[in-house]
Each structure stands twice: as structure tokens, then as C-alpha cells.
Amino acid sequence: xxxxxxxxxxxxxxxxxxxxxxxxxxxxxxxxxxxxxxxxxxxxxxxxxxxxxxxxxxxxxxxxxxxxxxxxxxxxxxxxxxxxxxxxxxxxxxxxxxxxxxxxxxxxxxxxxxxxxxxxxxxxxxxxxxxxxxxxxxxxxxxxxxxxxxxxxxx
Numbered sequence: 570x571x572x573x574x575x576x577x578x579x580x581x582x583x584x585x586x587x588x589x590x591x592x593x594x595x596x597x598x599x600x601x602x603x604x605x606x607x608x609x610x611x612x613x614x615x616x617x618x619x620x621x622x623x624x625x626x627x628x629x630x631x632x633x634x635x636x637x638x639x640x641x642x643x644x645x646x647x648x649x650x651x652x653x654x655x656x657x658x659x660x661x662x663x664x665x666x667x668x669x670x671x672x673x674x675x676x677x678x679x680x681x682x683x684x685x686x687x688x689x690x691x692x693x694x695x696x697x698x699x700x701x702x703x704x705x706x707x708x709x710x711x712x713x714x715x716x717x718x719x720x721x722x723x724x
Contacts, residue, residue, distance in 0.1 A: 573601040580609025603631055608640045616648025635667050642676035646683055654680045 572595055579588035592598070592606045603626045610619035623641050626633070633641075638661045645654030658677050661667045669677075674693065681690035 573599070573605050576602055576605035576609065580605060580612060583613055585609050585613050585615065598631070600631060600634060600637070604634075604637050604640060607637070607644070611640055611644035611647065614647065616644040616650060619644040620648075620650070620653060633661075633665060633667075635670070635673070638667060638669075639672055639676060642673060642680060646676060646680035649684050651680060651684045651686060 572591070576588050576591060579585070579591065588606060588609045592602065595602060603622075607619045607622050607626070610616070610622060620641065623633070623637070623644075626637075638657060641657050642654055645651070645657065654677065658669065658673065661669055661673065678690050678693055681687070681693065
């Protein structure tokens with residue numbers, strides 16, 4: 570098993586400390602390993618640390634890819650970091666030339682809805698002319714229900 574696979578395994582099992590120990594001792598860290606470690610942090614409620622590691626990755630001149638941005642947007646969503654999520658969403662295209670796809674938009678909609686930024690989420694949904702996958706459609710339906718009847722979102 571290669572190092573990236575082991576990092577992913579540790580992350581999926583919740584062994585974030587073990588993943589971090591392994592990550593810190595790696596002689597060469599490729600983009601898959603960076604993504605695996607950032608994802609391990611993001612999946613286990615360490616969104617701020619995931620963003621910190623992402624920033625470190627950038628400082629070490631490792632370029633993010635579309636998967637990296639999916640992970641970072643998810644980390645921002647789970648940590649409630651709207652400002653940071655919007656920043657990374659914008660920099661994805663502006664700084665790295667990566668066009669957001671349906672998954673990126675779905676993550677941004679999720680982030681905005683979790684943080685009760687319903688108007689911004691609605692504004693993001695409406696101009697989309699893309700064919701959305703089933704998950705995105707379900708999220709959009711949920712958002713529309715929230716916009717129609719906000720007091721009853723819990724019931």
C-alpha cells in the first residue's frame with residue numbers, strides 16, 4: 570500500500586493523529602497525499618486545520634486541483650466559514666484557472682445554506698444553466714423549500 574492510500578485509510582477510520590504523524594514524516598508529498606491529509610482533517614471537524622494545511626500546501630508551491638477545492642469547500646462548509654469558502658471558490662478560477670463544476674456549486678450551496686445565507690444560495694442557484702446531478706437537484710429542492718417556508722425547516 571502506498572503512502573497516499575495509507576493516509577486515506579487513516580482519515581476514513583478517524584485516525585487523524587496517525588495520518589498527521591505519517592504525513593509529517595513523508596520525504597515527498599505529492600498532491601494526492603496533500604489532498605488525503607486535508608480531507609482527513611476536513612472530515613473530522615478540523616476545518617480550520619484543513620484550511621491551514623491547504624495554505625501551507627500553497628506556500629510549498631504545490632498547485633491545487635479540482636479535488637483539492639472540493640475538499641476545501643467541504644471543510645469551509647462543515648466549519649461554517651462562509652467568507653473563506655467564497656474566497657476559495659473565487660480563487661479556484663481567478664488564481665488557478667479551474668472552472669467550477671456542479672460539485673463545486675453544490676458545495677457552495679451547502680456552505681451557504683448551513684450558514685443560513687439563503688439569499689446568496691438562491692442567487693448562486695438561479696443562474697446555473699448546467700445539467701445538475703441527482704445530489705445537486707435534491708439540494709436545490711431542499712433550498713427552495715427552505716426559501717418558501719423558513720420557520721418549518723426543522724419539522
